[in-house]
Amino acid sequence: MxxxxxxxxxxxxxxxxxxxxxxxxxxxxxxxxxxxxxxxxxxxxxxxxxxxxxxxxxxxxxxxxxxxxxxxxxxxxxxxxxxxxxxxxxxxxxxxxxxxxxxxxxxxxxxxxxxxxxxxxxxxxxxxxxxxxxxxxxxxxxxxxxxxxxxxxxxxxxxxxxxxxxxxxxxxxxxxxxxxxxxxxxxxxxxxxxxxxxxxxxxxxxxxxxxxxxxxxxxxxxxxxxxxxxxxxxxxxxxxxxxxxxxxxxxxxxxxxxxxxxxxxxxxxxxxxxxxxxxxxxxxxxxxxxCEQKKTAQITKVGDSNERKITISLLDDRLKVDGEQEDLEVLYSLVNEKNKYEFDTDSTGTMFLVKSKVEEPRQLDEEDQVFFIVEEMPEFPGGDIALRKYIAASIKYPDLAIQNGIQGKVYVSFVVTTEGAIANAKIARGVDPSIDREALRVVNSLPKWKPGYQRGVPVNVSYTVPINFVLQ
Known part of the structure; x- marks a missing residue:
């Protein structure tokens, strides 16, 4: 239709x-x-x-x-x-x-x-x-x-x-x-x-x-x-x-x-x-x-007396940065004094200035045991269909990926902890930083699960979810 x-x-x-x-x-x-x-x-x-x-x-x-x-x-x-x-x-x-x-x-x-x-x-x-x-x-x-x-x-x-x-x-x-x-x-x-x-x-x-x-x-x-x-x-x-x-x-x-x-x-x-x-x-x-065109708002930052320039373009809620390596290093030192921004590079080699993560995802300790198969597997509230609906409703296809024609399947692995929370979320197989970040963000935002049990004791269980990004 x-x-x-x-x-x-x-x-x-x-x-x-x-x-x-x-x-x-x-x-x-x-x-x-x-x-x-x-x-x-x-x-x-x-x-x-x-x-x-x-x-x-x-x-x-x-x-x-x-x-x-x-x-x-x-x-x-x-x-x-x-x-x-x-x-x-x-x-x-x-x-x-x-x-x-x-x-x-x-x-x-x-x-x-x-x-x-x-x-x-x-x-x-x-x-x-x-x-x-x-x-x-x-x-x-x-x-x-x-x-x-x-x-x-x-x-x-x-x-x-x-x-x-x-x-x-x-x-x-x-x-x-x-x-x-x-x-x-x-x-x-x-x-x-x-x-x-x-x-x-x-x-x-x-x-x-x-x-x-x-x-x-x-x-x-x-x-x-x-x-x-x-x-x-x-x-x-x-x-x-x-x-x-x-x-x-x-x-x-x-x-x-x-x-x-x-x-x-x-x-x-x-x-x-x-x-x-x-x-x-x-x-x-x-x-x-x-024709699918790439549109950006151009902001130019003029450097020192040598008139070196750093070009900053607003794109997909991020700042695209172009300039000489020396100038970029100066910019990096300025914006990272309070650790609020960081540089990122996509698959085309384009550099972006993005906000640093305010809250780090939960990570299990190395000594924590992680299971793959247990007697009673973890369960998402409402079951697998509800999990798929939650992910589909929460994810926003990145504008940058749409403009660049990027699509593919991202594999995100994570652990459902003994409390039913999400931990150790990471990209097991990625496509592009913009898409990978969005997939990882949504997985980290998953609500609590019913934890898995082994011999009557709650345990950590590992999962992998594929998220397929397709352009129409």
Whole structure:
């Protein structure tokens, strides 16, 4: 469900922006073929965008393979933690709302049913009426008062119109819809509308493409030899009968706009520059949704008279430090006078200034005996399921690891003492300092267990818990 919500959100934002650009800057231009390409590419791009992932800054990812042979005893079942950015959090929030999901699914069902009904409606007209093959085109003769329309390879027309002036032009118009494959555009739009029914820009884009189809067909008819004034008169003389939204209609509510576009002076070649705006918008969407960028707030510390510098960046609640070794040593001596900070290095060699641990985890004495198997094993309050829930709820996927694309399985070993407390917690197998620290913090925070017993006496028992960090 999360993947579907993410697809709907990202494709919806892309469709909205590109539709807005078309309406504001390109809709009134007479580059009908370019406009159609822009609209169709906008749809294709919006569908593909949620699946694109590029990393602008990509250090070496540390993804550990599954352990096949392990020396760990009392190995608990792995707990998987998923990392999400802001958009991921929004996706999760929407996915968890039953009301939003229910409303969306109701709308999806309605519009899917409507699309299927309209296709069946067209198919029934074909089945119930005479079909004539003329010049490789299939004409469906429908004895009803309506304007000609086309769908896929069929032209639907009232045979009584043959005696009226302009009949050939109307047929030419519908032939152009078939030649240029406009029905396929309509079917793609109808399908996308099923998923984006709530998006007003989707309906705007749908209308824009239908307008473009009519402009293209009108342009082809005008190029066949009819005068502009005659064609305008033909458009105005057509009475509106029943129409099918899924088909291309010769006469529609777009007549006024079609007449205006026929009379419009051709756009200059300089108007082509407007398409650059569309390209820049596509690039911006890729950067926003597909590229994962590393952002830091820069703070510069100026050194002595030699103007040596230490650069400090705020990142993941830690301070990233860059500078010469000599300057870093001076900084280290200054901040550690009261032992409140310490330096740390991640797997990429980046140095960080972090707060020292205020409270050291409990450590057993060397002479304390630790068991692996006892008659009565320790028990977490609520059992193993409760333990997994506690760990999953307590762990926060480090922002630094998310930004650097770091994931993997951390093995944390610990001892449940005779009092049921946690002691000797350590990383048995790590992934990255940022992830290791978080896993260790949560294990050290575990509430008291029911201690294990051997021959009726409470004893120390060792455990290992795997925590799997996975980026979505």
């Amino acid at each position: 999360n993947n579907l919500v993410n697809f709907i959100i990202e494709s919806g934002v892309s469709l909205s922006l590109l539709a807005l650009i078309y309406v504001l800057f390109l809709r009134k231009e007479t580059f009908f073929r370019l406009n159609r390409l822009f609209l169709l590419f906008s749809i294709l791009f919006s569908v593909i965008l949620p699946f694109l992932h590029f990393r602008v800054y990509a250090p070496q990812s540390n993804m550990l393979a599954e352990v096949t042979v392990t020396p760990y005893r009392n190995l608990l079942e792995a707990v998987t933690i998923y990392g999400q950015d802001l958009s991921g959090a929004m996706v999760k929030s929407i996915s968890s709302s039953k009301i939003i999901i229910s409303i969306y699914l109701l709308g999806l069902t309605f519009f899917l049913g409507r699309m299927i009904f309209r296709i069946i409606q067209v198919m029934l007209i074909i089945v119930k009426n005479e079909v004539q093959y003329i010049d490789n085109y299939r004409f469906v003769m429908v004895d009803k008062d309506f304007s000609p329309f086309s769908f896929l390879g069929y032209i639907f027309i009232n045979p009584n119109l043959k005696s009226k002036p302009g009949y050939e032009r109307m047929v030419t118009h519908e032939m152009e819809h078939i030649k240029q494959g406009h029905s396929f555009d309509v079917l793609i739009l109808e399908t996308l509308t099923v998923f984006q029914w709530f998006n007003p820009f989707m309906w705007l884009l749908k209308r824009a493409i239908r307008e473009n189809h009519e402009y293209l067909a009108d342009s082809a008819v005008l190029n066949s030899g009819i005068s502009t004034s005659q064609y305008k008169q033909l458009l105005l003389s057509q009475a509106v009968g029943f129409q099918l939204d899924i088909a291309n209609n010769f006469n529609s509510s777009l007549i006024k706009k079609r007449i205006q576009m026929i009379s419009k002076i051709r756009s200059s070649k300089f108007a082509n520059l407007k398409y650059i705006l569309g390209f820049l918008s596509l690039l911006a969407l890729v950067i926003i949704f597909a």
